[in-house]
Amino acid sequence: MRELWSIFSKGILLENPIFVLALSLCPALAVTSSVMTSLTMGLTVLFVITANNVSISIVKNFVNPKVRLPVYIVSIATIVTVSQLVLQAYFPLLYKALGIYLALVVVFAIILARAEVFASKNNVVRSFCDGLGMGAGFAIAMVIIGGIREIFGSGTFLGINIMPASYDAPLILILPAGAFILIGYLIGGVKIIVQRIEKAKA
Amino acid sequence: MAVNEETLKMNLLTVSTSPHITSPESIPKIMWSVNAALVPAVIFAAWYFGMPAITTMLVGVVVAVATEYVIQLIRKKDITINDGSAVLTGLLMAMCLPPNLPWYMTAFGSFLAIAVAKHSMGGLGYNIFNPAHIARAALMVSWPVAMTTWTAMTTKADVVTTATPLNILKQQxxxxxxxxxxxxxxxxxxxxxxxxxxxxxxxxxxxxxxxxxxxxxxxxxxxxxxxxxxxxxxxxxxxxxxxxxxxxxxxxxxxxxxxxxxxxxxxxxxxxxxxxxxxxxxxxxxxxxxxxxxxxxxxxxxxxxxxxxxxxxxxxxxxxxxxxxxxxxxx
Structure with a gap:
């Protein structure tokens, strides 16, 4: 149990996909201009990565290593298509807001990386925990970035005005340039926290 | 032997690492000279554009120096706000802004110049980009309307919005x-x-x-x-x-x-x-x-x-x- 917890929790901070591994920075720049789109993207990736980890760890013994990458891609593409259709049916507005980036989940580095690094070498339960942790870490990072960008870039949170009317939002936070700068500082901040934790452990 | 050593120590040899030729220049001297070179243009701007320009330049310099002070405190570095480099950055940035810019935009620009463009790169001497111009570029994308609203002084009390010569050339x-x-x-x-x-x-x-x-x-x-x-x-x-x-x-x-x-x-x-x-x-x-x-x-x-x-x-x-x-x- 303890081991499963540590597999799960490392994805949230110590090996956070965006802040520490720096994988999948493209969605972190492209769809984080509001909290709602960040959260949707985060939850979608959480679902895809967990389901994919499970299916890869189930089939890992029947797949010739030479063809493992096509197998990963087919598995990911299937799961992404399912979540895309679900979003399109029940949340058409969010589906429109995410646009092409939803289909691009297929090629997110973090999903392929977890399949290759973890799921193809571990059993189903451990792979499930790893996917859940990595997906949660990704979703949390997306919401943090999206929250800061929405609060300071447009003065709203989940579409509700929270800044005083006189607040004159700098556009740069809504544009990719601001996201780059912000992610840079967040990566730096997380690095400081991780170093403190590791120092306390040692 | 003892005498020899003493003479050596006193006046014959100073053993040190290179560089052996030192120049009388220093960072504060150069920075304050550049500031001084800007003074005539600053005085002219204060006379021609009046109060808004003076406010913008003051805000730019004060916020730049304050940011430098706070960041050097946080980074536990020597406080070097007297070397004139932060003053120069703030002043140069303010001189590249339209005179009637709201004060908080100027302050934001100064903060960006010192905190992001200068100290995030490692401080004075390590920055890749010119801090003053980074701040101007960031302000330009942040508040495009305010950054391209130019006010001319028709009389000292009356202010109208007009275009810069380059704007007129581009559009008309x-x-x-x-x-x-x-x-x-x-x-x-x-x-x-x-x-x-x-x-x-x-x-x-x-x-x-x-x-x-x-x-x-x-x-x-x-x-x-x-x-x-x-x-x-x-x-x-x-x-x-x-x-x-x-x-x-x-x-x-x-x-x-x-x-x-x-x-x-x-x-x-x-x-x-x-x-x-x-x-x-x-x-x-x-x-x-x-x-x-x-x-x-x-x-x-x-x-x-x-x-x-x-x-x-x-x-x-x-x-x-x-x-x-x-x-x-x-x-």
Whole structure:
């Protein structure tokens, strides 16, 4: 149990996909201009990565290593298509807001990386925990970035005005340039926290 | 033996590591000299644009110095707010802004210049980009409307919104531009003296050139850089004129926009430009070409800020390709 917890929790901070591994920075720049789109993207990736980890760890013994990458891609593409259709049916507005980036989940580095690094070498339960942790870490990072960008870039949170009317939002936070700068500082901040934790452990 | 040692210690030999030739220059001396070179243009701007310009420059300098102080406290470094570098960054940034900019935008710009462009890169001497121009570029994308709203003083009390000469040129063409000034000679006069619309510190070409000549005389900047950058702009705008080859107005383009202040004070910033003379020449000509490209073909009326930032990007590459020959090395 303890081991499963540590597999799960490392994805949230110590090996956070965006802040520490720096994988999948493209969605972190492209769809984080509001909290709602960040959260949707985060939850979608959480679902895809967990389901994919499970299916890869189930089939890992029947797949010739030479063809493992096509197998990963087919598995990911299937799961992404399912979540895309679900979003399109029940949340058409969010589906429109995410646009092409939803289909691009297929090629997110973090999903392929977890399949290759973890799921193809571990059993189903451990792979499930790893996917859940990595997906949660990704979703949390997306919401943090999206929250800061929405609060300071447009003065709203989940579409509700929270800044005083006189607040004159700098556009740069809504544009990719601001996201780059912000992610840079967040990566730096997380690095400081991780170093403190590791120092306390040692 | 004992006597020998004592004599050695006293006056014969001082053993130290290189460099052995020291110069009397120091960071504070250079920085305050550059500040002093800007003073005439600052006084002119305060007189011509009045209170809004004074407020903008004050806010720019004060916030820059305060940010520097706080960040050096946090980073546990020596507090060096007296060396004039933060004052210079804040002042140069304010001089590139429109006079009626709201104060919080100026403050945001100063904060960005010091915190993001300077200290995040490691502090004085480590920044890749010119902090003042980074702040201007960031303000430009953050508040595009406020950054392109230019107010002219018709009388000292009355303020109307008008366009800068480069804006008129971009939107209405050259004939219209000359008409707003009356005739060409009064246009050149206005551009030279600075009685025209524009950013706070960029208008008075004469006073900026005076400051620049002072810095060249002191040896803090090399004459090649401003001369080549402004010269490149002049030649290229003359060749690629509006009505075919060799019909342009080089004098107007050389005096317009932020070219003079950019060429003398931004493109000569010691930290962000190549080290060698050859490298500096490549930098200056490149910045000139980019400025002309943006002015004549780009969407923005003025391109000095972006051209200098783009050349800052390639400065490490330039430095790598113009490594000087070692003394005594073959060929």
């Amino acid at each position: 063409g050259y004939t219209q531009l000359v008409e707003t000034f009356g005739d060409t000679s009064s246009m050149y006069q206005a551009m030279l003296l600075g009685t025209r619309n524009g950013s706070i510190g960029e208008t008075s070409a004469v006073l900026l050139i005076l400051g620049g000549i002072f810095l060249i005389y002191k040896g803090y900047i090399k004459w090649e850089m401003p001369v080549l950058m402004i010269g490149t702009v002049g030649i290229l705008t003359w060749i690629f004129g509006p009505a075919g080859l060799f019909t342009g107005d080089p004098l107007f383009h050389m005096l317009a926009g932020g070219l003079i202040i950019g060429a003398f004070f931004m493109a000569t910033d010691m930290v962000t430009i190549p080290i060698t003379r050859k490298g500096k020449i490549i930098f200056a000509v490149g910045a000139g070409i980019l400025t002309v490209l943006i002015r004549l073909k780009g969407g923005y009326p003025e391109g000095v800020c972006y051209s200098i930032l783009l050349m800052n990007c390639v400065t490490p590459l330039i430095d790598r390709f113009v490594v000087p020959k070692k003394f005594g090395a073959g060929r």
